[in-house]
Amino acid sequence: SSSGQMLGREAGAEIDQSSCIWRMNNAPTRGFERDVGRRTxxxxxxxxxxxxxxxxxxxxxxxxxxxxxxxxxxxxxxxxxxxxxxxxxxxxxxxxxxxxxxxxxxxxxxxxxxxxxxxxxxxxx
Missing domain, CATH: 3.30.160 (Double Stranded RNA Binding Domain)
Known part of the structure; x- marks a missing residue:
């Protein structure tokens, strides 16, 4: 979710372990890696x-x-x-x-x- 629902969840490491990571439009990752992960x-x-x-x-x-x-x-x-x-x-x-x-x-x-x-x-x- 790029609506801010992930902020503060610190789920980035878990997300990055997924087999395939989808993102929508221009949803940011830079600066939010701890919450949303690095991979796309x-x-x-x-x-x-x-x-x-x-x-x-x-x-x-x-x-x-x-x-x-x-x-x-x-x-x-x-x-x-x-x-x-x-x-x-x-x-x-x-x-x-x-x-x-x-x-x-x-x-x-x-x-x-x-x-x-x-x-x-x-x-x-």
Whole structure:
């Protein structure tokens, strides 16, 4: 949780022993290692949080960072024809940090996730 629920729990060492550590968006670890651990294996990122990652590219994509990034968002932002503003930001990040492991969801996968979300919550995303 990046909502502050982990503060003071001192669960970092236990979290770091997990086989796979997921984090969301730009949830911080630096400065909070005692509470949330140091490792991040997979980071799921909303299209709205990509600019926050891009503000600190060395931190998120720099040498030695082995995190896998999975970015999702609507087609209008993720389109790959030069008009997807978020996709373009990610493309630039990959050019600047070629070792970064950044993946984007497909339109079909986004539609599937939207369907599951609506089925489980009764609400449109």
């Amino acid at each position: 294996d997979l980071r799921v990122v909303s299209h709205t949080s990509v600019p926050l990652l891009i503000q600190k590219p060395q931190h998120f994509f720099g040498q030695g960072n082995e995190t896998i990034y999975v970015v999702w968002g609507p087609l209008r932002n993720m389109r790959q024809d030069g008009k997807g503003i978020v996709y373009n930001m990610l493309r630039q990040a990959v050019e600047n940090y070629p070792h970064a492991r950044i993946y984007v969801t497909t339109e079909d996968r986004m539609n599937y996730c939207d369907t599951v979300f609506k089925k489980e919550t009764g609400k449109d995303r």
